[in-house]
Amino acid sequence: MNWSRLLTWLERWETSGMALCRCAFEMGIDPAGCYRLVRRLTGLPWTEVRRRGTAWIVLVLNERAVTRTAVSVVGRRAQTP
DSSP states (O other): OHHHHHHHHHHHHHHHOOOHHHHHHHHTSOHHHHHHHHHHHHSSOHHHHHHHHHHHHHHHHHHHHHHHHHHHHHHHHHHOO
């Protein structure tokens, strides 16, 4: 859910220039929490995430999914006698 929020905010920025703070107000959530969430998910501030764009976020999500899958497969193999 958090990644989908981030993608929504980024899409709004890219299509209309809507500030993250305004998105937060429209969603009824604390803007400071949004900025913290962006940093927690990506390790980067909102300004850098905006600069890198949606394509970068999709790449990050794909890399994390591949890594989780690989860890899961390795874990299952280690448990097999």
